[in-house]
Amino acid sequence: MLPLFIRPDADRQLLQQICARHPQLVCHDLADERDWRRAPTDGQTVLWLDALGLGLRRREAQHPGVVRVDFAQATWQHRLAGRAGAGELVARACGVRQGRLPRVLDLTAGFGADAWILASQGLQVDLYERSPWVALLLADGLRRALASADLQATAARMRLQEGDAHRLLATLQPGDYDTLYLDPMFPGEGTKARSGKAMSLLQHLVGDDADADALLAAARRLGARVVVKRPRLAPCLGGVEPSHVLSGKSVRFDIYAATFRDEADA
Numbered sequence: 517m518l519p520l521f522i523r524p525d526a527d528r529q530l531l532q533q534i535c536a537r538h539p540q541l542v543c544h545d546l547a548d549e550r551d552w553r554r555a556p557t558d559g560q561t562v563l564w565l566d567a568l569g570l571g572l573r574r575r576e577a578q579h580p581g582v583v584r585v586d587f588a589q590a591t592w593q594h595r596l597a598g599r600a601g602a603g604e605l606v607a608r609a610c611g612v613r614q615g616r617l618p619r620v621l622d623l624t625a626g627f628g629a630d631a632w633i634l635a636s637q638g639l640q641v642d643l644y645e646r647s648p649w650v651a652l653l654l655a656d657g658l659r660r661a662l663a664s665a666d667l668q669a670t671a672a673r674m675r676l677q678e679g680d681a682h683r684l685l686a687t688l689q690p691g692d693y694d695t696l697y698l699d700p701m702f703p704g705e706g707t708k709a710r711s712g713k714a715m716s717l718l719q720h721l722v723g724d725d726a727d728a729d730a731l732l733a734a735a736r737r738l739g740a741r742v743v744v745k746r747p748r749l750a751p752c753l754g755g756v757e758p759s760h761v762l763s764g765k766s767v768r769f770d771i772y773a774a775t776f777r778d779e780a781d782a
């Protein structure tokens with residue numbers, strides 16, 4: 517259980533919503549922000565609520581800032597502006613082509629970066645995330661995006677649910693989605709293919725996704741196109757060779773062609 521630190525300027529309605537979802541959260545009201553590193557809690561990672569919304573902080577002094585899911589951030593906009601269109605690898609991997617917008621289910625939502633790129637191309641993306649904390653942070657990022665005139669159209673195409681994708685897959689029928697997207701944590705990640713503060717915090721929160729091989733097997737049973745994001749030089753998930761591969765500088769997308777509907781094949 518992560519503790520929640522609340523700054524005096526935090527939105528009280530948002531706080532109520534968070535506590536209603538997670539009544540067991542231990543909350544610390546901060547009269548003076550300088551005290552927060554000394555507050556008696558276990559663990560180094562804490563949830564942080566302030567006027568901007570929800571974030572994560574590390575208690576070590578060398579991690580000063582708050583990490584949030586912020587779709588308005590300059591790095592995001594740069595990434596989208598620079599490589600927008602179906603040329604963006606993840607979009608191509610998921611089967612986006614002119615005039616074709618596949619229905620995508622992102623089984624490993626994380627902080628929603630890949631799903632956002634897909635949604636910004638006009639795709640409807642359903643997202644599943646099993647870590648309650650990651651899901652809370654992503655929900656908060658989407659809440660802020662929905663309130664922004666520039667971002668709301670994209671955010672409205674993303675539907676997030678908290679839960680384990682294995683359970684969801686067991687309820688789906690072939691044809692419910694065109695593409696199932698998986699981007700599990702890779703052992704030792706956060707230092708290599710996906711460096712950055714957000715990714716290393718994610719690694720602290722969720723660890724390695726040791727059941728990723730089984731998730732691929734369950735996803736493939738539905739017969740939809742399945743796309744797996746991997747570090748460029750990593751072995752294939754479960755040792756299962758994909759139908760084809762799209763490689764970028766540090767990551768690659770392993771594509772398992774659809775067996776249910778021919779037109780969804782690459």
Ligand SMILES: C[S@@+](CC[C@H](N)C(=O)[O-])C[C@H]1O[C@@H](n2cnc3c(N)ncnc32)[C@H](O)[C@@H]1O
Pocket residue numbers: 623624625626627628629630631644645646647650679680681682699700701702718722725731
């Ligand atoms: C590497 S992150 C995904 C990053 C994401 N693609 C992005 O662009 O931000 C992997 C996430 O998948 C989640 N995850 C792994 N296995 C899952 C499962 N079976 N069901 C739901 N979420 C899962 C983890 O909790 C973690 O947050």
